[in-house]
Amino acid sequence: NAGVTQTPKFQVLKTGQSMTLQCAQDMNHEYMSWYRQDPGMGLRLIHYSVGAGITDQGEVPNGYNVSRSTTEDFPLRLLSAAPSQTSVYFCASSYDVATTHYGYTFGSGTRLTVV
């Protein structure tokens, strides 16, 4: 089925470890983004991309890196995991035409625990 695929679904890391959360979409969406969801805080934007080779920072980018080498893939890298990065991470993509936005398609999320 077409959609946004995130892997892994669950991950436990030790403080200081690095890892990459994978996100892929097969809908040819130009716009992709990463959010983190923490209790009582809604979703906060980490990084986003408006096309291959173009990325920008969101609201909470520190400690995370992204790249966009293809339209389909938008991986999120944790450089040196910290307990404050314990969260649920969502990848989302959208089909935007000019300035018209039709809403996000979300992945199923990754629950990350840093111990």
Place this chain on the structure above:
Amino acid sequence: AQTVTQSQPEMSVQEAETVTLSCTYDTSESDYYLFWYKQPPSRQMILVIRQEAYKQQNATENRFSVNFQKAAKSFSLKISDSQLGDAAMYFCAYRTSGTYKYIFGTGTRLKVLA
């Protein structure tokens, strides 16, 4: 800066009844989008309904409809004929047209009672 406020952390509704979830927002922009997203226990967020600010007509998707009051900056979601499958967290969200950043509310947990 834009803000989105959902003042009801939790709501309950009897199956087959109607419930309204509240959302208010603050912005100085005139062209923007508003959304309701549903997050069931499976965790994956799903778009429920979308409203463009320049359209005065309220959006409707089957049993879901909104009451969009632009002057009051209010965007409530009405769910008619509630079903057990409607039980979820519901997030209100805002996006200024031509930008790429969403503002999400903190969510309302909806319980549907059989």
